[in-house]
Amino acid sequence: MSRHFAILGLGYFGSTVARELKRHQNQVLGVDADETRVDALSDILDHAVIADLTDEKALGELSLDAYDVVVIDVDDNVEASVTCTLHVKELGAKEIWAKAHSDSHYKLLKRLGADRVVYPEYDVGVRVAESLNYHAMVDFIRLGERQFIVEIETTERLIENCASVANLSIDRDALFLVAIKRGQEVIRNPADDTPLQTGDSLILMGDLQALREIGKQI
Structure with a gap:
Protein backbone atom coordinates (compact mmCIF):
# COMPACT_ATOMS: atom_id res chain seq x y z
CA MET A 1 0.00 0.00 0.00
CA SER A 2 1.47 3.33 -1.07
CA ARG A 3 1.75 6.31 1.24
CA HIS A 4 1.44 10.01 0.51
CA PHE A 5 4.42 12.33 0.93
CA ALA A 6 4.90 16.07 0.40
CA ILE A 7 8.47 17.20 -0.28
CA LEU A 8 8.91 20.92 0.32
CA GLY A 9 12.16 21.96 -1.33
CA LEU A 10 13.56 20.17 -4.36
CA GLY A 11 17.28 20.75 -3.96
CA TYR A 12 19.64 17.80 -4.16
CA PHE A 13 18.45 16.28 -0.87
CA GLY A 14 14.74 16.91 -1.41
CA SER A 15 14.70 15.75 -5.03
CA THR A 16 16.61 12.57 -4.10
CA VAL A 17 14.07 11.77 -1.37
CA ALA A 18 11.22 12.47 -3.80
CA ARG A 19 12.65 10.26 -6.55
CA GLU A 20 13.31 7.37 -4.19
CA LEU A 21 9.87 7.55 -2.61
CA LYS A 22 8.32 7.54 -6.08
CA ARG A 23 10.51 4.60 -7.10
CA ALA A 51 5.24 27.92 -4.54
CA ASP A 52 6.98 30.11 -1.98
CA LEU A 53 7.71 27.78 0.93
CA THR A 54 7.59 30.65 3.43
CA ASP A 55 4.12 31.81 2.32
CA GLU A 56 1.54 30.42 4.76
CA LYS A 57 -1.33 31.02 2.34
CA ALA A 58 0.45 29.16 -0.49
CA LEU A 59 1.25 26.26 1.85
CA GLY A 60 -2.34 26.20 3.08
CA GLU A 61 -3.55 25.56 -0.46
CA LEU A 62 -1.53 22.33 -0.62
CA SER A 63 -3.68 20.46 1.97
CA LEU A 64 -0.55 19.25 3.75
CA ASP A 65 -2.62 17.72 6.56
CA ALA A 66 -3.75 15.06 4.07
CA TYR A 67 -0.20 13.68 3.63
CA ASP A 68 1.34 10.97 5.78
CA VAL A 69 4.64 12.85 6.05
CA VAL A 70 5.88 16.30 5.04
CA VAL A 71 9.62 16.55 4.33
CA ILE A 72 11.18 20.03 4.50
CA ASP A 73 14.46 20.92 2.79
CA VAL A 74 14.69 24.66 2.22
CA ASP A 75 18.23 24.83 0.83
CA ASP A 76 20.70 26.48 3.24
CA ASN A 77 18.34 29.26 4.33
CA VAL A 78 17.79 28.72 8.06
CA GLU A 79 15.21 31.48 8.37
CA ALA A 80 13.15 30.11 5.49
CA SER A 81 13.44 26.57 6.87
CA VAL A 82 12.24 27.65 10.33
CA THR A 83 9.38 29.71 8.86
CA CYS A 84 8.29 26.83 6.64
CA THR A 85 8.41 24.33 9.52
CA LEU A 86 6.37 26.64 11.73
CA HIS A 87 3.68 27.09 9.07
CA VAL A 88 3.53 23.38 8.26
CA LYS A 89 3.13 22.55 11.96
CA GLU A 90 0.32 25.09 12.33
CA LEU A 91 -1.38 23.71 9.21
CA LYS A 107 17.65 22.57 17.99
CA LEU A 108 15.32 25.17 16.48
CA LEU A 109 13.56 22.61 14.29
CA LYS A 110 13.08 20.27 17.25
CA ARG A 111 11.62 23.08 19.35
CA LEU A 112 9.24 23.99 16.53
CA GLY A 113 7.83 20.47 16.60
CA ALA A 114 9.58 18.62 13.78
CA ASP A 115 9.09 14.91 14.48
CA ARG A 116 12.41 13.98 12.89
CA VAL A 117 15.34 16.26 12.13
CA VAL A 118 17.81 15.01 9.55
CA TYR A 119 21.35 16.37 9.81
CA PRO A 120 23.16 14.83 6.80
CA GLU A 121 26.51 16.57 7.24
CA TYR A 122 26.78 15.43 10.87
CA ASP A 123 25.54 11.89 10.19
CA VAL A 124 27.86 11.39 7.23
CA GLY A 125 30.76 12.92 9.16
CA VAL A 126 30.29 10.44 12.01
CA ARG A 127 29.97 7.56 9.56
CA VAL A 128 33.14 8.54 7.71
CA ALA A 129 35.10 8.99 10.95
CA GLU A 130 34.04 5.59 12.26
CA SER A 131 34.91 3.94 8.94
CA LEU A 132 38.33 5.58 8.90
CA ASN A 133 38.99 4.61 12.50
CA TYR A 134 37.81 1.03 11.99
CA HIS A 135 38.84 0.39 8.41
CA ALA A 136 36.93 -2.91 8.16
CA MET A 137 33.59 -1.44 9.22
CA VAL A 138 31.05 -1.42 6.40
CA ASP A 139 28.10 0.28 8.08
CA PHE A 140 26.53 1.06 11.43
CA ILE A 141 23.21 2.04 12.97
CA ARG A 142 22.98 4.01 16.20
CA LEU A 143 20.31 2.54 18.51
CA GLY A 144 20.92 4.86 21.45
CA GLU A 145 23.64 6.87 23.16
CA ARG A 146 26.00 3.88 23.42
CA GLN A 147 24.19 1.08 21.59
CA PHE A 148 24.97 0.26 17.95
CA ILE A 149 24.50 -2.33 15.25
CA VAL A 150 27.62 -2.59 13.08
CA GLU A 151 28.65 -4.56 10.02
CA ILE A 152 32.35 -5.48 9.98
CA GLU A 153 34.24 -7.25 7.24
CA THR A 154 36.53 -10.07 8.30
CA THR A 155 40.20 -9.47 7.59
CA GLU A 156 43.11 -11.87 7.06
CA ARG A 157 44.36 -10.97 10.52
CA LEU A 158 41.01 -11.86 12.08
CA ILE A 159 40.77 -15.15 10.17
CA GLU A 160 44.30 -16.10 11.28
CA ASN A 161 43.47 -15.47 14.93
CA CYS A 162 39.85 -16.64 14.94
CA ALA A 163 39.05 -19.80 13.02
CA SER A 164 35.46 -19.86 14.25
CA VAL A 165 32.88 -17.80 16.12
CA ALA A 166 34.03 -19.37 19.40
CA ASN A 167 37.47 -17.77 18.98
CA LEU A 168 36.11 -14.23 18.76
CA SER A 169 36.92 -12.27 21.91
CA ILE A 170 33.36 -11.10 22.51
CA ASP A 171 32.08 -9.81 25.83
CA ARG A 172 28.82 -11.73 25.67
CA ASP A 173 27.23 -9.56 28.35
CA ALA A 174 27.72 -6.44 26.24
CA LEU A 175 27.82 -7.71 22.67
CA PHE A 176 25.78 -10.08 20.51
CA LEU A 177 26.71 -11.59 17.14
CA VAL A 178 23.43 -11.27 15.27
CA ALA A 179 24.45 -12.84 11.97
CA ILE A 180 27.19 -13.57 9.46
CA LYS A 181 26.73 -12.42 5.86
CA ARG A 182 28.44 -14.77 3.43
CA GLY A 183 27.80 -13.75 -0.15
CA GLN A 184 24.02 -14.02 -0.63
CA GLU A 185 23.65 -16.20 2.46
CA VAL A 186 22.80 -14.84 5.92
CA ILE A 187 23.67 -17.11 8.84
CA ARG A 188 21.44 -15.93 11.70
CA ASN A 189 22.53 -16.38 15.31
CA PRO A 190 25.60 -18.44 14.26
CA ALA A 191 26.72 -21.28 16.51
CA ASP A 192 30.13 -21.18 18.20
CA ASP A 193 31.52 -23.81 15.81
CA THR A 194 30.60 -21.76 12.71
CA PRO A 195 33.87 -21.20 10.81
CA LEU A 196 34.87 -17.71 9.74
CA GLN A 197 35.79 -17.23 6.09
CA THR A 198 37.45 -14.51 4.06
CA GLY A 199 34.78 -12.16 2.74
CA LEU A 208 30.07 0.96 21.99
CA GLN A 209 33.10 0.08 24.14
CA ALA A 210 32.64 -3.66 23.46
CA LEU A 211 32.44 -2.94 19.74
CA ARG A 212 35.66 -0.93 19.95
CA GLU A 213 37.39 -3.93 21.57
CA ILE A 214 36.31 -6.07 18.62
CA GLY A 215 37.67 -3.39 16.30
CA LYS A 216 41.12 -3.86 17.83
CA GLN A 217 41.12 -7.49 16.68
CA ILE A 218 40.62 -6.60 13.04
Whole structure:
Protein backbone atom coordinates (compact mmCIF):
# COMPACT_ATOMS: atom_id res chain seq x y z
CA MET A 1 0.00 0.00 0.00
CA SER A 2 1.47 3.33 -1.07
CA ARG A 3 1.75 6.31 1.24
CA HIS A 4 1.44 10.01 0.51
CA PHE A 5 4.42 12.33 0.93
CA ALA A 6 4.90 16.07 0.40
CA ILE A 7 8.47 17.20 -0.28
CA LEU A 8 8.91 20.92 0.32
CA GLY A 9 12.16 21.96 -1.33
CA LEU A 10 13.56 20.17 -4.36
CA GLY A 11 17.28 20.75 -3.96
CA TYR A 12 19.64 17.80 -4.16
CA PHE A 13 18.45 16.28 -0.87
CA GLY A 14 14.74 16.91 -1.41
CA SER A 15 14.70 15.75 -5.03
CA THR A 16 16.61 12.57 -4.10
CA VAL A 17 14.07 11.77 -1.37
CA ALA A 18 11.22 12.47 -3.80
CA ARG A 19 12.65 10.26 -6.55
CA GLU A 20 13.31 7.37 -4.19
CA LEU A 21 9.87 7.55 -2.61
CA LYS A 22 8.32 7.54 -6.08
CA ARG A 23 10.51 4.60 -7.10
CA HIS A 24 8.89 2.70 -4.22
CA GLN A 25 5.46 3.43 -5.72
CA ASN A 26 4.40 6.10 -3.23
CA GLN A 27 2.29 9.16 -4.03
CA VAL A 28 4.58 12.19 -3.98
CA LEU A 29 3.99 15.93 -4.13
CA GLY A 30 7.04 18.09 -4.85
CA VAL A 31 7.08 21.83 -4.13
CA ASP A 32 9.73 24.49 -4.76
CA ALA A 33 9.91 28.18 -5.58
CA ASP A 34 12.38 27.42 -8.39
CA GLU A 35 10.51 26.66 -11.62
CA THR A 36 13.50 24.81 -13.09
CA ARG A 37 13.58 22.35 -10.19
CA VAL A 38 9.84 21.76 -10.39
CA ASP A 39 9.97 21.20 -14.17
CA ALA A 40 12.79 18.68 -13.76
CA LEU A 41 10.54 16.45 -11.64
CA SER A 42 7.14 17.20 -13.17
CA ASP A 43 7.14 14.02 -15.26
CA ILE A 44 8.21 11.84 -12.33
CA LEU A 45 6.09 12.98 -9.40
CA ASP A 46 2.33 12.80 -9.03
CA HIS A 47 2.14 16.54 -8.45
CA ALA A 48 4.83 19.23 -8.84
CA VAL A 49 3.99 22.75 -7.69
CA ILE A 50 5.77 26.10 -7.83
CA ALA A 51 5.24 27.92 -4.54
CA ASP A 52 6.98 30.11 -1.98
CA LEU A 53 7.71 27.78 0.93
CA THR A 54 7.59 30.65 3.43
CA ASP A 55 4.12 31.81 2.32
CA GLU A 56 1.54 30.42 4.76
CA LYS A 57 -1.33 31.02 2.34
CA ALA A 58 0.45 29.16 -0.49
CA LEU A 59 1.25 26.26 1.85
CA GLY A 60 -2.34 26.20 3.08
CA GLU A 61 -3.55 25.56 -0.46
CA LEU A 62 -1.53 22.33 -0.62
CA SER A 63 -3.68 20.46 1.97
CA LEU A 64 -0.55 19.25 3.75
CA ASP A 65 -2.62 17.72 6.56
CA ALA A 66 -3.75 15.06 4.07
CA TYR A 67 -0.20 13.68 3.63
CA ASP A 68 1.34 10.97 5.78
CA VAL A 69 4.64 12.85 6.05
CA VAL A 70 5.88 16.30 5.04
CA VAL A 71 9.62 16.55 4.33
CA ILE A 72 11.18 20.03 4.50
CA ASP A 73 14.46 20.92 2.79
CA VAL A 74 14.69 24.66 2.22
CA ASP A 75 18.23 24.83 0.83
CA ASP A 76 20.70 26.48 3.24
CA ASN A 77 18.34 29.26 4.33
CA VAL A 78 17.79 28.72 8.06
CA GLU A 79 15.21 31.48 8.37
CA ALA A 80 13.15 30.11 5.49
CA SER A 81 13.44 26.57 6.87
CA VAL A 82 12.24 27.65 10.33
CA THR A 83 9.38 29.71 8.86
CA CYS A 84 8.29 26.83 6.64
CA THR A 85 8.41 24.33 9.52
CA LEU A 86 6.37 26.64 11.73
CA HIS A 87 3.68 27.09 9.07
CA VAL A 88 3.53 23.38 8.26
CA LYS A 89 3.13 22.55 11.96
CA GLU A 90 0.32 25.09 12.33
CA LEU A 91 -1.38 23.71 9.21
CA GLY A 92 -1.79 20.35 10.95
CA ALA A 93 0.77 18.13 9.22
CA LYS A 94 0.63 14.60 10.65
CA GLU A 95 4.39 14.08 10.68
CA ILE A 96 7.22 16.46 9.81
CA TRP A 97 10.76 15.55 8.76
CA ALA A 98 13.08 18.54 8.35
CA LYS A 99 16.69 18.90 7.21
CA ALA A 100 19.07 20.82 9.48
CA HIS A 101 22.26 22.61 8.44
CA SER A 102 23.84 23.23 11.86
CA ASP A 103 23.55 22.34 15.53
CA SER A 104 21.54 25.48 16.32
CA HIS A 105 19.27 24.86 13.33
CA TYR A 106 18.74 21.30 14.56
CA LYS A 107 17.65 22.57 17.99
CA LEU A 108 15.32 25.17 16.48
CA LEU A 109 13.56 22.61 14.29
CA LYS A 110 13.08 20.27 17.25
CA ARG A 111 11.62 23.08 19.35
CA LEU A 112 9.24 23.99 16.53
CA GLY A 113 7.83 20.47 16.60
CA ALA A 114 9.58 18.62 13.78
CA ASP A 115 9.09 14.91 14.48
CA ARG A 116 12.41 13.98 12.89
CA VAL A 117 15.34 16.26 12.13
CA VAL A 118 17.81 15.01 9.55
CA TYR A 119 21.35 16.37 9.81
CA PRO A 120 23.16 14.83 6.80
CA GLU A 121 26.51 16.57 7.24
CA TYR A 122 26.78 15.43 10.87
CA ASP A 123 25.54 11.89 10.19
CA VAL A 124 27.86 11.39 7.23
CA GLY A 125 30.76 12.92 9.16
CA VAL A 126 30.29 10.44 12.01
CA ARG A 127 29.97 7.56 9.56
CA VAL A 128 33.14 8.54 7.71
CA ALA A 129 35.10 8.99 10.95
CA GLU A 130 34.04 5.59 12.26
CA SER A 131 34.91 3.94 8.94
CA LEU A 132 38.33 5.58 8.90
CA ASN A 133 38.99 4.61 12.50
CA TYR A 134 37.81 1.03 11.99
CA HIS A 135 38.84 0.39 8.41
CA ALA A 136 36.93 -2.91 8.16
CA MET A 137 33.59 -1.44 9.22
CA VAL A 138 31.05 -1.42 6.40
CA ASP A 139 28.10 0.28 8.08
CA PHE A 140 26.53 1.06 11.43
CA ILE A 141 23.21 2.04 12.97
CA ARG A 142 22.98 4.01 16.20
CA LEU A 143 20.31 2.54 18.51
CA GLY A 144 20.92 4.86 21.45
CA GLU A 145 23.64 6.87 23.16
CA ARG A 146 26.00 3.88 23.42
CA GLN A 147 24.19 1.08 21.59
CA PHE A 148 24.97 0.26 17.95
CA ILE A 149 24.50 -2.33 15.25
CA VAL A 150 27.62 -2.59 13.08
CA GLU A 151 28.65 -4.56 10.02
CA ILE A 152 32.35 -5.48 9.98
CA GLU A 153 34.24 -7.25 7.24
CA THR A 154 36.53 -10.07 8.30
CA THR A 155 40.20 -9.47 7.59
CA GLU A 156 43.11 -11.87 7.06
CA ARG A 157 44.36 -10.97 10.52
CA LEU A 158 41.01 -11.86 12.08
CA ILE A 159 40.77 -15.15 10.17
CA GLU A 160 44.30 -16.10 11.28
CA ASN A 161 43.47 -15.47 14.93
CA CYS A 162 39.85 -16.64 14.94
CA ALA A 163 39.05 -19.80 13.02
CA SER A 164 35.46 -19.86 14.25
CA VAL A 165 32.88 -17.80 16.12
CA ALA A 166 34.03 -19.37 19.40
CA ASN A 167 37.47 -17.77 18.98
CA LEU A 168 36.11 -14.23 18.76
CA SER A 169 36.92 -12.27 21.91
CA ILE A 170 33.36 -11.10 22.51
CA ASP A 171 32.08 -9.81 25.83
CA ARG A 172 28.82 -11.73 25.67
CA ASP A 173 27.23 -9.56 28.35
CA ALA A 174 27.72 -6.44 26.24
CA LEU A 175 27.82 -7.71 22.67
CA PHE A 176 25.78 -10.08 20.51
CA LEU A 177 26.71 -11.59 17.14
CA VAL A 178 23.43 -11.27 15.27
CA ALA A 179 24.45 -12.84 11.97
CA ILE A 180 27.19 -13.57 9.46
CA LYS A 181 26.73 -12.42 5.86
CA ARG A 182 28.44 -14.77 3.43
CA GLY A 183 27.80 -13.75 -0.15
CA GLN A 184 24.02 -14.02 -0.63
CA GLU A 185 23.65 -16.20 2.46
CA VAL A 186 22.80 -14.84 5.92
CA ILE A 187 23.67 -17.11 8.84
CA ARG A 188 21.44 -15.93 11.70
CA ASN A 189 22.53 -16.38 15.31
CA PRO A 190 25.60 -18.44 14.26
CA ALA A 191 26.72 -21.28 16.51
CA ASP A 192 30.13 -21.18 18.20
CA ASP A 193 31.52 -23.81 15.81
CA THR A 194 30.60 -21.76 12.71
CA PRO A 195 33.87 -21.20 10.81
CA LEU A 196 34.87 -17.71 9.74
CA GLN A 197 35.79 -17.23 6.09
CA THR A 198 37.45 -14.51 4.06
CA GLY A 199 34.78 -12.16 2.74
CA ASP A 200 32.40 -12.72 5.64
CA SER A 201 30.71 -9.75 7.27
CA LEU A 202 29.89 -9.87 10.97
CA ILE A 203 26.69 -8.18 12.13
CA LEU A 204 27.19 -7.21 15.77
CA MET A 205 24.88 -5.45 18.21
CA GLY A 206 25.81 -4.00 21.56
CA ASP A 207 27.72 -1.51 23.66
CA LEU A 208 30.07 0.96 21.99
CA GLN A 209 33.10 0.08 24.14
CA ALA A 210 32.64 -3.66 23.46
CA LEU A 211 32.44 -2.94 19.74
CA ARG A 212 35.66 -0.93 19.95
CA GLU A 213 37.39 -3.93 21.57
CA ILE A 214 36.31 -6.07 18.62
CA GLY A 215 37.67 -3.39 16.30
CA LYS A 216 41.12 -3.86 17.83
CA GLN A 217 41.12 -7.49 16.68
CA ILE A 218 40.62 -6.60 13.04
